[in-house]
Amino acid sequence: MLDLLNIHDTAQADISYRHVGSTDITRYEKMHVEVFRDSGQASIAVAHEIADLMRDKASRGEPCVLGLATGSSPIRVYAELVRLHEQEGLDFSHVITFNLDEYYELPPANRNSYWYFMHDHLFKHVNVAPRNINIPKGNIPLDEVYRHCMDYEARIQAAGGLDFQLLGIGRTGHVGFNEPGSNSRSLTRLITLDHLTRVDAAGDFQGISNVPTRAITMGIQTINQARRIVLLAWGHKKAEIIQRTVEGERTSEIPATYLQEHPNVTVLLDEESSAELRRFSTPWLVGPCQWTDMLERKAIVWLSRHTEKPILKLTERDYNSNGMSDLLALHGSAYDLNIRMFNQLQHTITGWPGGKHGFDDTFRPERADPEVKRVIIFSPHPDDDVISMGGTFERLITQGHDVHVAYQTSGNNAVTNADALRYAEFSRDLTDTLGTSTARLDFIIEELSDTTTGGTADSADIRRIKALIRRGEAVAGARFVGAANDHIHFLDLPFYETGSNRKNELGEEDIRLTRELIERIRPHQIFAAGDLADPHGTHRVCLDAIFIALAELKAEAPDWLADTRLWLYRGAWQEWPIHEIEMAVPMSPAQVEAKRNAIFFHQSQKDGAMFQGEDNREFWQRAEQRNRETAQLYNQLGLTEYEAMEAFRRREF
Incomplete structure (x- = not known):
């Protein structure tokens, strides 16, 4: 054993x-x-x-x-x-x-x-x-x-x-x-x-x-x-x-x-x-619970959805009939418990993801000052930024913050040979038109056209072509939401550059590149992908690089790091459970459409992306449904109705 x-x-x-709760849990x-x-x-x-x-x-x-x-x-x-x-x-x-x-x-x-x-x-x-x-x-x-x-x-x-x-x-x-x-x-x-x-x-x-x-x-x-x-x-x-x-x-x-x-x-x-x-899903239905703030939020959100009642309409009978009598006893009455939980959820909603200068921030997810915050949005692949937080990305820029976006990997592995072949042939034709040599492109095109090399790693030249495809799409999408050219960074972390689906272990160079960017910008906010369900595992490695870089910096205790907050978003494959959300940024119908258009710039990932997972829909469709479902859940719990919401969870480091 x-x-x-x-x-x-x-x-x-x-x-x-x-292992919490009773011995027979x-x-x-x-x-x-x-x-x-x-x-x-x-x-x-x-x-x-x-x-x-x-x-x-x-x-x-x-x-x-x-x-x-x-x-x-x-x-x-x-x-x-x-x-x-x-x-x-x-x-x-x-x-x-x-x-x-x-x-x-x-x-x-x-x-x-x-x-x-x-x-x-x-x-x-x-x-x-x-x-x-x-x-x-x-x-x-x-x-x-x-x-x-x-x-x-x-x-x-x-x-x-x-x-x-x-x-x-x-x-x-x-x-x-x-x-x-x-x-x-x-x-x-x-x-x-x-x-x-x-x-x-x-x-x-x-x-x-x-x-x-x-x-x-x-x-x-x-x-x-x-x-x-x-x-x-x-x-x-x-x-x-x-x-x-x-x-x-x-x-x-x-x-x-x-x-x-x-x-x-x-x-x-x-x-x-x-x-x-x-x-873990409903421990209150299994045995006595050790109630924490997070477990209380989880249980009450579950109860509201289970009874199909807004939180403020939950009764003592609802709690007692669903294994939560001990929770009710801790707080005295359903009314007090409902009000407390309703206010907690309401305080997660903000239209000011960088904080609202000049306003009381006691119950806001982000602090009001400084008025202009330096922000880094880390994107594991060249499209996670707009897929996962395109609305918030645009909002931070329009509200005057100094926003940088850092694409952690080239994303070349998610470009098909057919797409790369199309670009290589275009480049050859353009080069030929301009009267320069096409010999190297001829060789690359022959390599891409070879259907007998399945299961082999891409050559360095092919990886460069695929990376350039993703880079051009990323720049176009980021510029569409307002990012300045000199605020768009490509880290090209080495762990990813293997030419195959198997990646290398996270290395010192990956961490150095991540750390240097953080040190150079000294951000007040870092947004990073906390979605660990992507089919190729890249998000987890990219997040580890950020965690390690921040841990190294924290050990050195620079003064500016005390003002840095880390917010995690989730991507194309899952969303934070509503009881875990600490900042929900609403979007209007026009903002939803703008986010969709930003995602459309990533043409190589439309119409049959290589890493779809179990969901055959395009990434913009998944993102919109997820954002709308988050808004609907808030509304079902009795809060204000919005068109859509992007969700974040704060992570201490």
């Missing part, structure tokens, strides 16, 4: 942070669940459990048989195992590995194959013997697949069975590639991938049409025969399926529910993926 309370000091704090959960503040802490815990198992097996002269998973969830686990090998001598020479799955008809050398993934993230960095690495073969004839699958089962048994199985989970509830409808007694086999699974993989393959339709996967029975299972899930997109997996009934429609039958399984979650479990 995971020794979660001893592996890492901060892990202990993270677990105790989430987990009674609806049919599997053992542990929740960490973030996925990094959880990944370290898993890696250390695997390392302890490896050492124990080695001490007894026995092989350690590991079942391994791919995808984004286990990447940090493998990174920690590599660190333990390189820095602490963790020995893999006696380890035998079996991977869960592989795309069918994808050769090992393809960068999207799981063979490539495992060697890239783990095998080439440790001393595991090549003969001990077992991964299903995706590039074998169809008439050989059945025999290959049965041989795979036989090899697992010959190795003594799986000592440990690491799992992720798909939004369909699949483990491995056991899609809905899989039988609990299924073995290793060829399977057709669910459409949603292929949608989630589309970004890696530059479009869903390039995603394989089939895969070879271990079966449910194969997985459940492992002596120990740990399932990982990170991020808000996994929250719903985790709730159904952990608290729902066993069903073939959610194959992960079959893990409920296993006697030694642990589900490891971060805060976002655990959010729909009852002990």
